[in-house]
Amino acid sequence: MKKIVILGAGTAGTMVANHLTHLMDLNEWQITIVDEDPIHYYQAGYIFVPFGKATEKQLMKQKKTYLSSKVRMLQTKIELIQPENNKVILQDKTVLDYDFLVIATGCDIYPEETPGLGEHEWGKSIHSFYTLKTAVALEEKIRNFQGGRIVVNVVENPIKCPVAPMEFLMLSDAYFTQKGIRDCVELIYATPNSGAFTKPVASKLIGDMLDRKNIKVEEDFYIEHADPDAKKIISYDERELEYDLLVSIPVNKGADVVGKSGLGDELNFSPVNKSTFLSDKFANIFVLGDAANAPTSKAGSVAHYAVDLFGENFKRYTEGKELEEKFDGHTNCFIESGYGKGVLLDFNYEQEPLPGLFPVPGIGPFALLQESRLNHIGKLSFEWMYWNILMRGRKVPLAPTMTMAGKWTDWEKRFNVA
Template structure:
């Protein structure tokens, strides 16, 4: 019997297991999925926990609820991947061989990469919100905070969901306004980017939003260290920013197993063909989601679009056919802007976010690069779509490749 091994049962790995179990002959193929955590986290929901919009239980479900019965799920840490031998060693002692391997090991927060970040202030007046633990600690802190200088700092790029830091600040503006203390809170966005976002046109519009909401922007700040006793962050070129409350997006890195296996770059992301999702080094290894080193966004929508391409390319590889170079870096993201409104961006490797209507040209119902109530509800409704359709490998009425219809250049 031939063997397909998937490493990681997050968004990308779970989608691939659900898609491929329907495509591969059960008499011919055994699909094995490996992960080390029993809970599945709805990661876009972590943003809402600090502001008491979601609770802990709103973003957690058992992973086993979404894994098909025909897929063998193994709960264990991975010791090492040995691609030259077509096998993976688990920390529980098992050795798994494979004919094809899909790496979906994601990305992790690494606060230890920044000097002083995880010092005396950690979870006292320094918090992350990209982890469940950090988001819940921050929720408790904000409940009773009476104001001061809130600094949101991206330590370095790339990061998961590049718009989430902006969403946090927009929601903070709303949250403190609702509490009646917005005039007592100084909001500052400190980023290594030259502007508010990675794409110029969106960066200009989102930068205008920061200005309109009285949120300070400190661009091109390359974080070198944190002095938690003096409440300062310092850049490598000795610039300083003071804070009373620091909300940090620590260095994002791929899973340590990628480093142990000698398969990654300096941040433990796997070099991946940008259009086929095949490993650049091993023909029977494919990579999806946040584990890749691609210049596309590390976001759930990207993993969904990649899954459509990877499903076909894996089947083509099994049959010995040439792979299709169909992944175009497509990403779309709702951006929660506070006060019951939101924005939407849709872009790929070559086309930056543009205004227009989405997904139906001229109709919508969503508006691109425009703040609307409908976009807010699109963001809020996505949680149901995620749990009930997306990670179950269901079909979505959105093409994997970006469509220019309805966009205005």
């Protein structure tokens, strides 16, 4: 039997495992997946938790429920990868040999990387929502917040779901407005980017939206340290921002085991070919999802499009054929903008997000880069699709690569922008 070992049974790992059980001849191939955590978290739901719109329990399912019975699942910690010997060492000293390795170990937050952040005020006046535990703790803080300044700070890029900090601010605006205390709450977005978004059109349109919602953007803010006692964050160029509540998106890094095994960059993300996900270093290692250093958003939608294209490409590769450079960096994201509305972005490595209609040009029903109620419903219904279609390894009837159809390159004229 030839062996495929998949490390990590989160969004990308689960999809890869299930796709491969459909594609590969299982009389010839054995598929093993390793993850120490038995729980599969619906991470796209974290954003709703601080506002009491999703509960902890709702977002947790058993990983094994979503893995095909044809996949062998091992629940243990991954100790080391030995790529030269095609081996993975597990914490219980089991050694797994592989013909092909798929690394899908994701990324996580590291508040301890920034002085003052993950210390005695963590969980008190400094919070996050990038893990389920932190999102649950923030819910109580938000519920009891009587007024003051909330600063949302992205420590460093890249981060998982780059729009989530802005969603958090827009949902805060709606939440405190509905609570009747919006005029006592100041909302500030301190970002290392030179605007709300890194791509010009989205930056302008989302920037305008933040402006209308009275959310201030502190641009080019690279935090150097937090002063948890004085309740302020200080940037490298010595700007100080005081807060009553700091919602931090700490440094995101890939798994320690990736770094320890010599497969990571300075943030433990693993360098890959951005169109095929083949490791830059080893011809039998692929890295999918957030664990890779591909210059696209770290998000489930990206992992989904990538895995859709990966399966058949991988099969061809195991038959001795060349990999096709297929993945174009296609990303969709629904941005919650509050009051039951949302914004949808659709873009790839080359094409920045533009206004328009998606997926059917002229019809939609989703509006690109504009607020609409249907976009919000799209975000909510995505949860069902995630569990019942994506995680089952079924195909969504949407093209995995991006199309320009339905995107308005003449948006300035349509919106009457001078």
